[in-house]
Amino acid sequence: xxxxxxxxxxxxILLMMIGLYTIIxxxxxxxxxxxxxxxxxxxFLFFISLSKVAEGTVPVTVPPAEVYSNPLPHALVLTxxxxxxxxxAVALAILMNIKQAYGTVEEDEVDQAEAH
Amino acid sequence: MIRNHLPxxxxxxxxxxxxxxxxxxxxxxxxxxxxxxSWASFAMTIVLQVQVSGLLRNPxxxxxxxxxxxxxxxxxxxxxxxxxxxxxxxxxxVAMISAVVTFYxxxxxxHAIPPERVRFFYSAWLLFIxxxxxxxxxxxxxxxxxxxxxxxxASYTLVAMGRYxxxxxxxxxxxxxxxxxxxxxxxxxxVGYLYSVTGTLNMAxxxxxxxxxxxxxxxxxxxxxxxxxxxxxxxxxxxxxxxPDAHGYAPPIVSALLSGVAIKVGAYIMFRLAFTVLGVxxxxxxxxxxxxxxxxxxxxxxxxxxxxxxxxSLKRLLAYSSVAQxxxxxxxxxxxxxxxxxxxxxxxxxxxxxxxxxxxxxxIIAYRLGESEIGALAGLGRKMPFTMxxxxxxxxxxxxxxxTSGFVSKWYLVSGAIDRGLFPLAxxxxxxxxxxxxxxxxxxxxxxxxxxxxxxxxxxEAPWSLVFPAWILVGASLYFGIDASLSSGLAxxxxxxxxxxx
Amino acid sequence: xxxQVILRVVSKITAPFILVFGFYVIAHGELGPGGGFQGxxxxxxxxxxxxxxxxxAELDAIVPRRVTDGLAGAGVLLYVVVGLVGIVSGYxxxxxxxxxVTGSESAESWGMTLVEYGVGITxxxxxxxxxxxxxxxxxxxx
Numbered sequence: 240x241x242x243x244x245x246x247x248x249x250x251x252i253l254l255m256m257i258g259l260y261t262i263i264x265x266x267x268x269x270x271x272x273x274x275x276x277x278x279x280x281x282x283f284l285f286f287i288s289l290s291k292v293a294e295g296t297v298p299v300t301v302p303p304a305e306v307y308s309n310p311l312p313h314a315l316v317l318t319x320x321x322x323x324x325x326x327x328a329v330a331l332a333i334l335m336n337i338k339q340a341y342g343t344v345e346e347d348e349v350d351q352a353e354a355h
Numbered sequence: 356m357i358r359n360h361l362p363x364x365x366x367x368x369x370x371x372x373x374x375x376x377x378x379x380x381x382x383x384x385x386x387x388x389x390x391x392x393s394w395a396s397f398a399m400t401i402v403l404q405v406q407v408s409g410l411l412r413n414p415x416x417x418x419x420x421x422x423x424x425x426x427x428x429x430x431x432x433x434x435x436x437x438x439x440x441x442x443x444x445x446x447x448x449v450a451m452i453s454a455v456v457t458f459y460x461x462x463x464x465x466h467a468i469p470p471e472r473v474r475f476f477y478s479a480w481l482l483f484i485x486x487x488x489x490x491x492x493x494x495x496x497x498x499x500x501x502x503x504x505x506x507x508x509a510s511y512t513l514v515a516m517g518r519y520x521x522x523x524x525x526x527x528x529x530x531x532x533x534x535x536x537x538x539x540x541x542x543x544x545x546v547g548y549l550y551s552v553t554g555t556l557n558m559a560x561x562x563x564x565x566x567x568x569x570x571x572x573x574x575x576x577x578x579x580x581x582x583x584x585x586x587x588x589x590x591x592x593x594x595x596x597x598x599p600d601a602h603g604y605a606p607p608i609v610s611a612l613l614s615g616v617a618i619k620v621g622a623y624i625m626f627r628l629a630f631t632v633l634g635v636x637x638x639x640x641x642x643x644x645x646x647x648x649x650x651x652x653x654x655x656x657x658x659x660x661x662x663x664x665x666x667x668s669l670k671r672l673l674a675y676s677s678v679a680q681x682x683x684x685x686x687x688x689x690x691x692x693x694x695x696x697x698x699x700x701x702x703x704x705x706x707x708x709x710x711x712x713x714x715x716x717x718x719i720i721a722y723r724l725g726e727s728e729i730g731a732l733a734g735l736g737r738k739m740p741f742t743m744x745x746x747x748x749x750x751x752x753x754x755x756x757x758x759t760s761g762f763v764s765k766w767y768l769v770s771g772a773i774d775r776g777l778f779p780l781a782x783x784x785x786x787x788x789x790x791x792x793x794x795x796x797x798x799x800x801x802x803x804x805x806x807x808x809x810x811x812x813x814x815x816e817a818p819w820s821l822v823f824p825a826w827i828l829v830g831a832s833l834y835f836g837i838d839a840s841l842s843s844g845l846a847x848x849x850x851x852x853x854x855x856x857x
Numbered sequence: 858x859x860x861q862v863i864l865r866v867v868s869k870i871t872a873p874f875i876l877v878f879g880f881y882v883i884a885h886g887e888l889g890p891g892g893g894f895q896g897x898x899x900x901x902x903x904x905x906x907x908x909x910x911x912x913x914a915e916l917d918a919i920v921p922r923r924v925t926d927g928l929a930g931a932g933v934l935l936y937v938v939v940g941l942v943g944i945v946s947g948y949x950x951x952x953x954x955x956x957x958v959t960g961s962e963s964a965e966s967w968g969m970t971l972v973e974y975g976v977g978i979t980x981x982x983x984x985x986x987x988x989x990x991x992x993x994x995x996x997x998x999x
Contacts, residue, residue, distance in 0.1 A: 262533060275536055282543050289551045312550070315497055319543065321894050321980075322504045326536050328987050329508055333515050333529050335994045340522045353523060363940075363950035371937055374930040426943070426951040 247288035254281035268337065268344045272330045279323045286312045286319070358402065362423040362436040365399045365446070366489045368392050373481035376474050385477040386461045390454075392481060396488060397454040400446045407443040410844050418852055422494070431560045437494030440852040441700075444845050445491045445623045448704050452615050452711050452828070453484045459824035460608050463718045467520055467606050476516055483509035483612065487620050496546045496632075497556045499624060500539065503588065506620075507535050510613060514605040520721070527600030534597040538587025545581030548573050549632075561632050562856075569637045578642065581628055588621035591648075591685050592655035595678045599662075603671035607718030610670060614677040615711035619703045622684050626699075629688070630853040639691050648689035653783045655682025660790035664797065669717050669727040672794055673710065676753060679787060680706045686780060687768050695771025696850035701843045702764035705832060709752040709761065712828030716746045719821045723814045729798060734807030739816050743802050745829045750795035752832045755788045759836040763843055861910075868910045875903035883977040887969040893976025900977065901984030908985075913992055922989075925982040932979030939971050 242249075258281060261274025290312035298307040334344060341349050357364065372392040376385055409416040418440035424433050438446070457480070468476050486506025493499050511532045517524030550556060552573045553564040568574050583594070590598040598618075602610045629638040638644050659679030666672040680702070687699025719742050720735070721727050736743045748759070755761035765784055772781040816822070835842045883896030908916035943952035953968030 259537070262537070268529060271533060275533060278537065279540055282540050282547070285544065286547050289547060312547075317892065317894060318497075318501055322501065322508075325508055326504070326532070328983075329511050330529065330532050331987075331991065333511070333525060333532065335991065336515065336518060337525045337529065339994070340518065340525060349526060353526070360944050360950060363944070367937060367940070367950070371934070374933050374937070377926050377930055424949065426953065427949040 251281050251285040266346050268334055268346055276327060283316045283319060286316045361399050361403050362438055362492055365396050366485050368395050369481040369485035373478045376478035379474050385474040389477045389481055390457050393454045393457040397450040400450040403438055404443040404447050407438055410848050418848055431555055431557050434498050435494040436492040438492055441849040442491055444849050448707050449487050449491060449616050452707050455824045455827055456608050456611050456711060459715055459821060462818060462821055463608055463722060466722050468516055479509045479512045487616060490620050491623060494558050495556050500543050500546060504539055513609040514601050517605040521604050524604035527604045531597040531601040534587055538584045541580045541584030545577045548577035558632050569641055578633060585621055585625045590618050590678060590681055592651040598678055599671055599674045602674035607714050607721055611711040611714035615707040618681055619707060631856055635691060645689045648685050649780060652682045652686035655679060656783055656787040660787055663794045667729055669729055673713055677710060683768060690771040690775060692771055692774050693850050693854060694767050694774055696853060697847045698764050698767030698771055700846035700849050704842050705760035705764050708828050708832040709749045712825050713749040715825040716742055719817045723817055724810050729801055731808055731810050732802050733805040734811050736803035738811060738814050741822050742817055745825050747799055748829045748833055754791045754795055760832045762836060763839040864910050868906050872903045872907060883973050886973045887966060893973040894980050897977040897980025898984055900981040904985050905988045920985060925986050928982040929979050932975045935975030936972050
């Protein structure tokens with residue numbers, strides 16, 4: 240059945256939705272950032288699963304490989320992982336400043352502090 | 356020799372200077388180097404525009420395309436920087452606004468940011484500018500994603516630096532970070548689907564390979580993801596939630612660059628994808644992109660202007676006004692005819708001048724008064740005449756009064772709507788102008804016609820190094836309203852080029 | 858964690874091996890899996906391990922703040938200078954052809970190696986900086 244052959248796309252969608260749900264539903268800002276990380280990891284899985292060729296080996300020339308998996312998406316994902324790590328670093332720096340300024344990292348407590 | 360390498364140098368010069376910034380000390384050196392770097396980029400974009408454009412040559416010719424493969428790797432396999440009529444125009448806008456605002460920044464940054472952080476501020480500032488310049492020039496969709504994220508990360512940092520004035524900037528920044536990253540993630544998913552169908556990432560190659568694939572469901576999915584991702588970056592109506600907090604609480608020069616330039620670069624990517632990569636036929640004839648964006652652009656104009664009227668802080672009012680102005684640009688985009696596209700492109704130019712000028716004025720007010728609540732501005736018209744005159748002139752431009760550049764862009768938009776017989780859309784543009792009258796008059800009335808408030812009674816005119824750049828931008832918007840031949844000529848050339856490509 | 862004997866001894870023994878492995882991953886990037894980012898993170902992990910076991914003050918003693926700030930910029934500067942060598946010699950930006958230092962086939966090898974080392978140094982310094990800032994904020998809390 241074609242649905243189960245495309246299981247990589249289903250897993251990608253599932254992980255992406257879990258990440259988005261965590262971002263929306265968590266009251267704690269650190270958990271939102273974790274959800275963001277899950278969301279981005281799902282996208283990387285999508286790219287890497289695109290590169291797999293059935294019966295493909297590694298793309299080497301010695302010994303010469305006839306059918307090999309596509310190495311380009313791996314390079315793209317490496318770059319995207321660097322971007323993701325930098326985003327997490329900036330997010331955590333901002334969260335540290337929020338903790339310093341408000342004393343809490345819970346979103347509703349921060350909102351309450353601003354409502355006064 | 357430099358002439359041949361302009362595309363690479365425009366991005367490299369600010370990047371290099373940004374890297375040496377952290378080892379400089381306190382004092383004015385970071386500002387000086389940042390200003391020199393941004394002026395160098397601006398000069399190079401002017402030369403590039405002259406090289407590319409057909410209008411500025413004598414006799415007038417068709418526009419050229421400059422392709423610069425990085426590392427000399429040939430085109431479908433390597434990344435190229437590709438400058439054509441559309442690109443060169445947007446590059447000019449980005450570099451021009453960056454050059455003027457960086458010059459303004461000396462006193463504003465010294466006032467708003469603690470001295471030991473100033474050099475890191477300018478480092479992030481130059482990274483932001485070089486990322487935006489790179490996005491505009493890149494001819495490879497994945498490279499666009501990487502550079503969008505570089506400039507976005509720098510901008511999250513810059514917005515968070517507003518915490519020294521108002522700690523709400525931190526909430527605005529984290530919100531902007533989460534939504535911006537989700538938007539860029541959606542853009543990346545779209546790139547992934549396009550790659551899975553065609554096997555290439557180069558924009559010119561994608562457009563040839565996508566021609567027979569208009570019915571492919573993966574391509575339609577890719578377009579949907581790309582559109583949503585870019586709408587987040589562009590702050591188009593339902594996905595604009597991050598903009599008021601981020602632009603409202605950031606330091607004023609950061610808001611000037613964010614509102615004036617960063618969201619326009621997002622709009623530019625949408626133009627590039629819809630017209631060059633996917634083609635007018637796919638985007639507008641096969642898919643209902645036109646009507647969907649008419650709806651969201653209309654809501655952006657009406658809801659943005661209406662919410663702007665209710666704001667009590669000047670910077671948040673300008674931020675909501677930006678939401679409405681992006682609605683105008685999206686409206687021009689979705690009309691997809693020559694007048695509509697010319698209107699959208701010339702509005703990118705004009706709004707960048709006006710909105711950045713207005714945010715610089717808000718920065719002057721923050722420098723003198725320490726706050727930007729509209730109530731506190733009472734009576735400033737007599738105390739700071741030049742600054743308030745700039746505020747009024749910029750406000751008139753937002754309304755679209757004839758003799759300001761806002762009128763030129765609205766004229767093209769209304770002509771584009773009427774060319775397609777869509778009179779309700781032309782009516783929406785006029786209603787937007789009327790709502791703009793209300794929020795601009797609200798500010799002007801308080802500034803000129805009320806007695807001075809307590810905080811306003813003690814101020815004098817601001818230093819010339821702050822007032823002069825604000826007047827350069829607002830004055831340019833007035834000049835290009837009276838003689839729009841250069842700006843609308845370049846925009847029309849770009850629009851014709853876009854339509855001829857598909 | 859200073860009083861845990863096993864942690865102290867094992868981290869001091871393994872730190873050099875981690876550093877060598879990090880440089881191996883960076884240098885291997887032109888031929889196989891590896892490269893600047895991955896190697897840089899492994900390099901940083903050696904220092905972070907030392908900082909975790911022996912404390913932040915010790916880490917500051919061996920890698921002062923000025924060193925990481927300077928190296929972070931220096932790595933990317935190396936990358937950009939390799940690119941500018943291409944422009945100055947009359948080729949394109951990031952063209953590796955003028956780097957034919959040891960033989961006519963070695964241009965790409967030299968180019969990629971220098972670029973990967975630049976990236977690796979920057980990534981390592983940035984990771985150490987991130988660890989230092991986060992744990993300093995945490996220590997200040999208590």
